[in-house]
Amino acid sequence: MRIFDNPLNTEWKDLQERVNTNDVAIEDTVAHILKSIKEGGEQALREQIEKIEGFCPEVLQVSEEELANAVLDVSAKLQRAINAAARNIREFHQAQKPGAVEVETMAGVSCRRRYLPIDRVGLYIPGGSAPLFSTLLMLAIPATIAGCKDIILCTPCDENGRVNSAVLYAATVCGVSKIFKIGGAQAIAAMAYGTDSVPKVLKIFGPGNRYVTKAKQMVSSQSVAIDMPAGPSEVLVMADENANAAFVAADLLSQTEHGPDSQAILLCNDEILANEVLMEVETQLDALPRKDIAKRALEHSRIIIFEEVQTMIDFANEYAPEHLIINMIDPWEVANQITAAGSIFIGEFSPESAGDYASGTNHTLPTMGLASAYSGLGLESFMHTITYQELSKKGLLSLSNVIVSMAEAEGLKAHSNAVKIRLYNHK
Amino acid sequence: MRIFDNPLNTEWKDLQERVNTNDVAIEDTVAHILKSIKEGGEQALREQIEKIEGFCPEVLQVSEEELANAVLDVSAKLQRAINAAARNIREFHQAQKPGAVEVETMAGVSCRRRYLPIDRVGLYIPGGSAPLFSTLLMLAIPATIAGCKDIILCTPCDENGRVNSAVLYAATVCGVSKIFKIGGAQAIAAMAYGTDSVPKVLKIFGPGNRYVTKAKQMVSSQSVAIDMPAGPSEVLVMADENANAAFVAADLLSQTEHGPDSQAILLCNDEILANEVLMEVETQLDALPRKDIAKRALEHSRIIIFEEVQTMIDFANEYAPEHLIINMIDPWEVANQITAAGSIFIGEFSPESAGDYASGTNHTLPTMGLASAYSGLGLESFMHTITYQELSKKGLLSLSNVIVSMAEAEGLKAHSNAVKIRLYNHK
Numbered sequence: 001m002r003i004f005d006n007p008l009n010t011e012w013k014d015l016q017e018r019v020n021t022n023d024v025a026i027e028d029t030v031a032h033i034l035k036s037i038k039e040g041g042e043q044a045l046r047e048q049i050e051k052i053e054g055f056c057p058e059v060l061q062v063s064e065e066e067l068a069n070a071v072l073d074v075s076a077k078l079q080r081a082i083n084a085a086a087r088n089i090r091e092f093h094q095a096q097k098p099g100a101v102e103v104e105t106m107a108g109v110s111c112r113r114r115y116l117p118i119d120r121v122g123l124y125i126p127g128g129s130a131p132l133f134s135t136l137l138m139l140a141i142p143a144t145i146a147g148c149k150d151i152i153l154c155t156p157c158d159e160n161g162r163v164n165s166a167v168l169y170a171a172t173v174c175g176v177s178k179i180f181k182i183g184g185a186q187a188i189a190a191m192a193y194g195t196d197s198v199p200k201v202l203k204i205f206g207p208g209n210r211y212v213t214k215a216k217q218m219v220s221s222q223s224v225a226i227d228m229p230a231g232p233s234e235v236l237v238m239a240d241e242n243a244n245a246a247f248v249a250a251d252l253l254s255q256t257e258h259g260p261d262s263q264a265i266l267l268c269n270d271e272i273l274a275n276e277v278l279m280e281v282e283t284q285l286d287a288l289p290r291k292d293i294a295k296r297a298l299e300h301s302r303i304i305i306f307e308e309v310q311t312m313i314d315f316a317n318e319y320a321p322e323h324l325i326i327n328m329i330d331p332w333e334v335a336n337q338i339t340a341a342g343s344i345f346i347g348e349f350s351p352e353s354a355g356d357y358a359s360g361t362n363h364t365l366p367t368m369g370l371a372s373a374y375s376g377l378g379l380e381s382f383m384h385t386i387t388y389q390e391l392s393k394k395g396l397l398s399l400s401n402v403i404v405s406m407a408e409a410e411g412l413k414a415h416s417n418a419v420k421i422r423l424y425n426h427k
Numbered sequence: 428m429r430i431f432d433n434p435l436n437t438e439w440k441d442l443q444e445r446v447n448t449n450d451v452a453i454e455d456t457v458a459h460i461l462k463s464i465k466e467g468g469e470q471a472l473r474e475q476i477e478k479i480e481g482f483c484p485e486v487l488q489v490s491e492e493e494l495a496n497a498v499l500d501v502s503a504k505l506q507r508a509i510n511a512a513a514r515n516i517r518e519f520h521q522a523q524k525p526g527a528v529e530v531e532t533m534a535g536v537s538c539r540r541r542y543l544p545i546d547r548v549g550l551y552i553p554g555g556s557a558p559l560f561s562t563l564l565m566l567a568i569p570a571t572i573a574g575c576k577d578i579i580l581c582t583p584c585d586e587n588g589r590v591n592s593a594v595l596y597a598a599t600v601c602g603v604s605k606i607f608k609i610g611g612a613q614a615i616a617a618m619a620y621g622t623d624s625v626p627k628v629l630k631i632f633g634p635g636n637r638y639v640t641k642a643k644q645m646v647s648s649q650s651v652a653i654d655m656p657a658g659p660s661e662v663l664v665m666a667d668e669n670a671n672a673a674f675v676a677a678d679l680l681s682q683t684e685h686g687p688d689s690q691a692i693l694l695c696n697d698e699i700l701a702n703e704v705l706m707e708v709e710t711q712l713d714a715l716p717r718k719d720i721a722k723r724a725l726e727h728s729r730i731i732i733f734e735e736v737q738t739m740i741d742f743a744n745e746y747a748p749e750h751l752i753i754n755m756i757d758p759w760e761v762a763n764q765i766t767a768a769g770s771i772f773i774g775e776f777s778p779e780s781a782g783d784y785a786s787g788t789n790h791t792l793p794t795m796g797l798a799s800a801y802s803g804l805g806l807e808s809f810m811h812t813i814t815y816q817e818l819s820k821k822g823l824l825s826l827s828n829v830i831v832s833m834a835e836a837e838g839l840k841a842h843s844n845a846v847k848i849r850l851y852n853h854k
Contacts, residue, residue: 022648081832088532095528096540103522105515105787113523113788116766118800130838166836202800217648221449221656225800229648250845257841284848289840335815339543346817351845354818358829360532361540361814373545373629373652375812385802387788388762390773391781402785405508409593411557413716414684418677418778421711 001252001264001281003274003303016319018368019232019261019300023210030185030214037189042196048186057161060197062168062179070168078166085358086137086173092360093142096379108395112388117147118225121382122191122201123176124216126208127156127183131164138362138377139205140174146382151176152191152201156183184208185215192219203227205364205377227381228374231367232261235352236321236341238312238334239277241270243327244348248273249280251325251351256297257290264301265319267312274303313337320371323352340372397423428679428691428708430701430730443746445795446659446688446727450637457612457641464616469623475613484588487624489595489606497595505593512785513564513600519787520569523806535822539815544574545652547626548809549618550603551633551643554583554610558591559634565789565804566632567601573809578603579618579628583610611635615642619651630654632791632804654808655801658794659688662779663748663768665739665761666704668697670754671775675700676707678752678778683724684717691728692746694739701730740764747798750779767799824850 007015033052036044049056071079101113123139125132136153143151153176157163163181171179180198182190188208194200203225204216213230220226235255239248252264268274281298285291306312313334316324320340328334331346338344342365343355355361366374375381391399400419407415434442460479463471476483498506528540550566552559563580570578580603584590590608598606607625609617615635621627630652631643640657647653662682666675679691695701708725712718733739740761743751747767755761758773765771769792770782782788793801802808818826827846834842 077828078832078836081829081836084826084829085833088536088538091532092528092530092538092540095530098525101519101522103519103787105518109515109781109786111515111519111787113519113805119766132837134833134837221644223796225797246848247845250841250848254839254841254845257839284841284844288844289838294841331817338813339546341813343814343816346815349820349823349849350816350818351823351849353830353834353842353845354536354823354826355814355816356830356842357833358826359536359816359818360530360538361816369650370652371811371813373811376814378540378812380807384798384800385805386765386768386798387770387782387803388773389770389777389782389786389788390758391777391786393776396776396778396781399511399781399785401504402508402511403780403783405505406512406561406784407780409505409508410559410561411717412681412684412780414677414681414711414721415780415783417711417715418674418681418780421673421677422776422778 001278001298001301001303003278003305005305006307007304012315012318015302015304018234018263021231021261023214026210026214030211030218033185034189034215034218037186037195038193045186045190045195049182052184052186055159057157057181060180060182062163062181067168067172067177070165071172073165074169079169082133082137082170082173085134086141088358088360089137089141090145093145093379098380098383106395106398108392109399110390113385115380115383115385117149117383118202119148120150120152120199120201121148122152122154122204124187124204124206124208124212125153125155125167126212127164131167132207133164133166133170134357134363135207136167136170137174138364140171140176142362142377142379143382144175146379148382150199151178152199153179154182154187154191155179157181185211188212188215188219192222192224227364227377228366229370232263233258234263234321234367235323235325236265236267236316236319237325238316238328239266239268239273240328241273242329243273245273245276245280247348248277248327249284252281252301253284253288253294254351254353256294256301257288260293260296262297264297265321266303267306267315268303269306269309269312271305274305278303309334316341320369322365322367322371325350325352342366342371342376428705428725428728428730430705430732432732433734434731439742439745442729442731445661445690448658448688450641453637453641457638457645460612461616461642461645464613464622465620472613472617472622476609479611479613482586484584484608487607487609489590489608494595494599494604497592498599500592501596506596509560509564509597509600512561513568515785515787516564516568517572520572520806525807533822533825535819536826537817540812542807542810542812544576544810545629546575547577547579547628548575549579549581549628549631551614551631551635551639552580552582552594553635553639554591558594560591560593560597561784561790562634563594563597564601565791567598567603569789569804569806570809571602573806575809577626578605579626580606581609581614581618582606584608612638612642615639615646619646654791654804655793656795656797659690660685661690661748661794662750662752663692663694663743663746664752665743665755666693666695666700667755668700669756670700672700672703672707674775675704675754676711679708679728680711680715680721681778681780683721683728684715687720687723689724691724692748693730694733694742695730696733696736696739698732701732705730736761743768747796749792749794749798752777752779769793769798769803
């Protein structure tokens with residue numbers, strides 16, 4: 001982790017560079033998996049699982065018995081934690097319920113917009129060393145509040161055909177019961193196209209390895225919606241001389257343990273703090289079980305010193321971080337000037353881990369600078385809108401000149417006919 | 428246009444098939460244009476324009492004088508029409524302003540979400556035979572209401588370097604003044620990457636030809652957001668024995684004049700109406716200036732008879748039409764059971780052209796069945812959300828067991844450290 005002291009504006013672009021993870025190399029492999037399952041259905045799905053995982057469970061769907069047994073495997077302490085986190089997440093997402101809009105724009109011209117749930121959604125939760133049951137809460141809770149009728153979950157199983165118990169427990173807490181033991185690009189294909197066992201969904205959510213990410217990207221240009229383009233996780237910490245260097249270092253490290261592609265950036269206006277943080281990172285790093293991963297992420301992580309707080313703000317807005325921690329004397333003063341970030345953590349007692357797990361906000365957030373235009377997941381991500389309009393004969397009459405003039409100026413005569421025929425030719 | 432009488436459920440998929448427009452053939456051409464402008468900036472942009480259009484205007488940006496003069500070219504009648512449509516569109520989109528959410532999920536744990544404008548947006552409006560100034564209203568009005576700081580418009584000019592006057596007038600009405608005379612994939616590249624003259628934008632909106640559509644699709648997998656995947660326009664009309672066949676035929680035809688790939692589907696429960704509509708289509712078609720286009724679109728348009736209204740509803744939801752006209756005796760009874768459509772037109776006096784131009788709803792809507800998961804453009808399309816959380820020391824303390832238990836169960840020790848260090852090690 002290097003310190004950059006007051007870099008020139010011309011150097012910012014390089015300092016804001018993320019690790020490039022556009023995985024062109026696996027495009028053919030993933031395209032082949034998608035195509036074979038799209039065309040071959042259930043049979044092809046089983047063959048692909050067999051080929052990729054080395055075995056395929058007899059029954060892909062998790063049984064009621066397996067679900068019930070999983071609860072027994074999860075400690076009471078972890079159950080309580082998951083329940084508490086679920087309660088907070090539920091409360092914050094319930095508050096996001098969008099209202100309907102109804103406006104009579106002119107007499108006899110009534111326009112409405114309603115939010116409706118997306119009928120069938122698919123959630124993907126990776127397995128392996130870090131079973132992300134927290135992500136399941138972040139996806140399944142808003143899906144149920146939105147009113148999605150069918151919620152499908154795909155997650156890989158181990159070589160004994162078992163799915164991680166904490167993942168199954170979290171699914172139970174959220175009321176998700178259609179769970180399939182499928183991982184990787186195979187899972188995305190199954191949900192995107194549907195097979196005999198896995199229902200076709202309309203939108204796919206959730207993180208995954210490079211194969212999952214690539215598969216989501218590829219199906220999204222076809223007929224399925226996805227939550228958002230995914231990149232490595234990232235944090236930007238803004239700190240001033242009041243910040244505790246140990247807290248800052250812990251925040252940077254909690255980002256870097258996610259994966260070798262993760263990135264942690266510190267912006268500060270104090271050289272002493274910069275050096276203290278650097279030392280703290282070294283000290284704390286040593287005690288981490290995932291220190292090898294963290295070390296690799298630290299190679300493209302940076303400490304940047306700016307004299308002015310305004311410059312820190314400008315840099316942060318250009319970087320558009322997924323997570324932004326503002327550990328400064330007047331954090332809201334800064335936060336109110338931030339226009340591009342996924343989620344902002346205010347003050348010294350708001351570590352990213354609070355939002356990653358339990359405070360109530362969603363942890364599925366835009367990365368790679370997309371936070372300048374994309375939003376993190378919210379209740380609306382599991383809904384879509386329909387607009388409605390109802391014109392009375394009088395309403396259409398009062399708008400008719402407007403529609404006819406515009407349609408004819410655009411050269412669309414049949415558009416104006418549809419108005420004229422109603423007004424001058426009514427049987 | 429063929430009539431299908433009570434098709435079996437197994438035949439539905441074929442009847443719901445759209446014209447496939449995934450343009451793999453032009454991928455290389457578009458990729459080359461994008462790459463050269465990304466790398467070569469302004470100089471490459473001018474070269475590409477020169478090469479593709481045969482000439483490149485000396486100054487790409489529309490001048491204040493050109494803007495002022497354009498107004499003189501637009502008839503008072505068309506000006507009034509554009510003003511009236513703009514007023515309705517403004518009113519309906521202003522009513523969509525999303526509120527902030529603020530919840531204290533636990534004592535000392537405050538979670539918020541705010542909507543912010545996307546700072547710089549790019550709008551594309553095609554030129555050519557049908558200058559879509561109506562689309563400019565649909566994009567620029569919500570962009571200004573959202574509070575987007577920079578609104579860039581690209582639209583092609585004619586061989587004399589002139590942009591369509593109605594487009595410029597509509598831009599003036601919306602308060603858009605940064606207008607560039609650039610069309611095609613070149614315009615998308617310029618806005619996606621930025622050049623000396625064209626600012627880089629964060630999200631690109633608007634329809635276009637196959638090159639524009641492909642370019643938007645390709646840049647969207649990089650660093651720029653786009654409004655939505657685009658396909659040919661489509662309408663599904665639901666009608667019963669009370670419907671006037673001439674109205675229904677006019678609605679089907681107004682869809683088919685958009686382009687040869689457009690699709691119009693009629694669902695009805697009455698054989699007599701089906702045959703009347705077929706005859707009316709033939710009669711009305713003959714008088715249309717764009718009848719050659721409409722004829723080609725009619726080749727993949729269909730009339731489908733179902734005995735039961737419920738079957739019509741099921742079919743419509745599976746088709747998920749961009750536009751749905753419900754010309755039936757109790758249209759709201761049906762509309763309330765529709766879960767997938769872009770925009771719904773209620774009753775016999777609500778032709779699609781009303782919404783295309785003037786009633787106030789947005790006409791940029793999801794096609795190709797994506798209406799089951801995507802929304803049409805709304806005010807929020809020009810905004811994004813940021814979530815915020817602020818924990819007091821007491822708030823963090825009361826959540827600490829939850830966070831630590833979950834982080835450690837996921838194998839993320841640095842995440843739990845970021846909590847522990849704040850509570851047990853505070854300087």
